[in-house]
Amino acid sequence: MRSKLFLAGAVFVLVPAIGLAALRGTIGPGSGKPHPKSPPATAPALSPAVPPNLQPAGSSPNTGQSPAPGGGVQPNPTPVKPVITNTEPAALIVSSSPQTLKITGTGFQKDLTVTLTSPEGKTSTLAPTAVAFVTDKEAQISPIVSSIGAWKMSVLNPDKAASDDFLFQVIDPNSPSVKAYGMVFWVLTVALSVLALAILTGLIIAWKQGTWSLGTALSEESGVQPDVIRVPADVIMLGSTSRLIALVGLLGILGIVLGVGYSIIWNLFVSGKVPDLTSVRSFLFGAATLFAPYLANQVREAFDQSPVKTEPPPGSASLAINGVLPGSPRTNGALQPLTLTGSSFQPGLSATLINPQGTEQDVPPTQITVNPTQLTLEVTLAAPGTWKVRVAEPGGSLSATTEFAVYGPPTVAAVNPPAPTSANLQTLSFTGTGFLPGLTVTLTGPGGVVVKVPGSDLTTLDYTRIVLPARTFAVGPWRAEVTNPGGHTSAPFNFNVT
Numbered sequence: 109m110r111s112k113l114f115l116a117g118a119v120f121v122l123v124p125a126i127g128l129a130a131l132r133g134t135i136g137p138g139s140g141k142p143h144p145k146s147p148p149a150t151a152p153a154l155s156p157a158v159p160p161n162l163q164p165a166g167s168s169p170n171t172g173q174s175p176a177p178g179g180g181v182q183p184n185p186t187p188v189k190p191v192i193t194n195t196e197p198a199a200l201i202v203s204s205s206p207q208t209l210k211i212t213g214t215g216f217q218k219d220l221t222v223t224l225t226s227p228e229g230k231t232s233t234l235a236p237t238a239v240a241f242v243t244d245k246e247a248q249i250s251p252i253v254s255s256i257g258a259w260k261m262s263v264l265n266p267d268k269a270a271s272d273d274f275l276f277q278v279i280d281p282n283s284p285s286v287k288a289y290g291m292v293f294w295v296l297t298v299a300l301s302v303l304a305l306a307i308l309t310g311l312i313i314a315w316k317q318g319t320w321s322l323g324t325a326l327s328e329e330s331g332v333q334p335d336v337i338r339v340p341a342d343v344i345m346l347g348s349t350s351r352l353i354a355l356v357g358l359l360g361i362l363g364i365v366l367g368v369g370y371s372i373i374w375n376l377f378v379s380g381k382v383p384d385l386t387s388v389r390s391f392l393f394g395a396a397t398l399f400a401p402y403l404a405n406q407v408r409e410a411f412d413q414s415p416v417k418t419e420p421p422p423g424s425a426s427l428a429i430n431g432v433l434p435g436s437p438r439t440n441g442a443l444q445p446l447t448l449t450g451s452s453f454q455p456g457l458s459a460t461l462i463n464p465q466g467t468e469q470d471v472p473p474t475q476i477t478v479n480p481t482q483l484t485l486e487v488t489l490a491a492p493g494t495w496k497v498r499v500a501e502p503g504g505s506l507s508a509t510t511e512f513a514v515y516g517p518p519t520v521a522a523v524n525p526p527a528p529t530s531a532n533l534q535t536l537s538f539t540g541t542g543f544l545p546g547l548t549v550t551l552t553g554p555g556g557v558v559v560k561v562p563g564s565d566l567t568t569l570d571y572t573r574i575v576l577p578a579r580t581f582a583v584g585p586w587r588a589e590v591t592n593p594g595g596h597t598s599a600p601f602n603f604n605v606t
Contacts, residue, residue: 187269190215192261197371198379199277201286206238206250209276212384216244217265225273227257253278279378289377293370300366316436316594326351328405350401357398364391427452427505429497432512436594439492439516439542443475448483448497448510456502459485462509464493464542464571492516492542492592493571515594518542520601523588528605533578535567538588538601543574546593553605554584581605 192213200207211222218241222234240248253259260273279286314320327345368388375383433447448459455478459471475486483499491514498509520540528534538549547569549561561576568575574590583605591597 187265187267188215189269190217190220190263190265190271192263192271192274194384195261195274195276196383198375198381198383199279200251200253201281202253202256202278204252204254206252209249209251211247211249211261211263212245213263213271214245215265215269215271216241216247216263217267219266220247221264222247222249222251223262223264224251224253225260226253226255227259227278228255256280277379285377289374292373292377296370296373323347326355348402348405350405354399354402357395360395360398361392364388364395427457427499427501427507429499429507429510432497432510435512437489437512437514438594438596439489439514441488441490443486443488446485446487446489446497448485448499449481450483450499450507451481452501453478453480453483453499454501457483457499458502459483459497459499461485461487462496462498464491464495464514489514492518492544492596513544515544515592515596516542517596518544518547518590518592518598520588520590520598523601523603528581528603530581530583530605532580534581534605535576535578536581537568537573537575538590539573540590540598541572542592542598543569543571543590544592545569547574548591549574549576550589550591552587552589554582554586557582 190213192211194212196210196212200209219236220239220241221236222239223231224234225231234249234251238250242248247263256278258275259278260275262273263271311320315322324345326348328348328351329345368385372382375381427450429448429450431449433449437444437446457476457478458473459476460468461471462468471485471487477484485497489495493514494511495514496509496511499507518540519542520538522539524537524539528536545563547563549563549566551559551561553559559579563569565577566574567577586603586605588601588603589597589599
């Protein structure tokens with residue numbers, strides 16, 4: 109299949125190329141056939157050579173005409189009149205300092221001059237250093253506009269062709285239109301910031317609950333999948349560079365759109381017209397091309413022959429738990445849903461939870477909702493730590509026990525020794541419940557001294573006990589706080605060092 113796609117792509121590229129080459133060979137130079145616009149094959153006889161600085165007989169010097177290719181004369185071309193069509197920004201703020209103003213139009217020439225006329229009728233020509241020629245359609249000037257009102261501007265090319273006057277506005281920064289723009293600017297900025305913050309907060313919450321991750325969002329389904337897919341977790345996902353590139357393109361387009369939006373609002377308030385957005389198209393097109401790798405992947409997958417995803421025959425799958433949702437449940441003194449994914453879930457089955465202390469508790473049947481591949485339990489997860497769950501069929505067949513982590517704040521109940529001293533290399537241990545791998549111990553001593561001990565530095569760490577490495581402690585009141593992964597912190601535990 110890949111060889112066929114390669115062949116099709118080669119044909120797709122080569123056929124237009126061959127056609128273009130044939131077309132150029134038919135009508136282009138060197139084809140052996142006259143170009144439709146080329147001169148006749150028989151050229152007129154050449155005039156005798158004329159020595160330099162001499163003129164042919166019958167011609168007069170200083171006629172202002174140029175010799176024609178055939179020996180005659182032709183008039184000089186008529187100067188092209190420059191035309192100003194737009195300025196960016198549409199209006200300037202009155203100021204005693206130079207400001208940058210881009211002029212767009214047609215017929216601009218290098219070394220052009222720009223003349224400004226103030227609302228009072230005072231005319232001045234900008235210095236050459238304040239005028240920058242960019243292209244025949246664009247120039248930039250740096251004028252000083254010190255009065256409010258409608259200014260006139262004209263362009264004069266070196267060939268003495270002059271443009272008509274073009275009006276642009278100079279406004280007061282304290283005018284109602286500028287103040288209205290400022291109000292709209294802040295309202296839009298605050299609204300967009302609140303929206304972005306809400307989206308970011310939702311993503312963080314989903315990430316902590318294990319229902320979303322950036323890695324999954326930037327991944328695509330692998331071309332090779334298991335023959336049998338029972339639950340979403342069975343699908344093989346691979347990191348996608350094309351999706352990452354597309355994300356960068358999306359951010360680029362978002363930035364351009366926001367900038368263009370603010371520019372349009374500004375121009376509408378100060379001049380009542382939409383600015384020329386022709387130059388923005390290339391930027392949008394450049395950012396949009398970053399989506400090309402992702403689109404190419406989608407087209408490729410349409411032609412890939414992946415294994416067919418099939419469901420297991422009825423009765424062939426055994427009772428099993430494949431996953432627990434949410435992936436990172438939190439402690440809660442009230443009932444919360446816990447979803448088990450798996451196979452062969454039948455009405456009437458029972459479920460048993462085992463808390464971190466090893467105590468088993470059966471889930472009441474009224475708190476169990478059964479589907480063939482999904483089981484929802486209404487349970488109370490009161491303590492953080494490693495929990496276990498298993499299910500049983502009415503006939504007594506048991507599933508394997510599945511472990512899952514519950515996150516929440518631990519509890520610190522005691523310190524050992526009960527009365528620590530300030531002796532050198534004092535070893536402290538704390539007992540309690542809910543101590544999870546990856547926790548951090550924060551000690552706050554006299555004078556506000558803070559000591560953080562990561563879980564990797566602890567001498568001992570289990571569900572009910574942590575032991576700190578030996579260290580010295582100053583005399584006075586101390587406070588210990590234990591923070592589990594996910595930012596869940598225990599209540600402060602106070603103790604004194606004598």
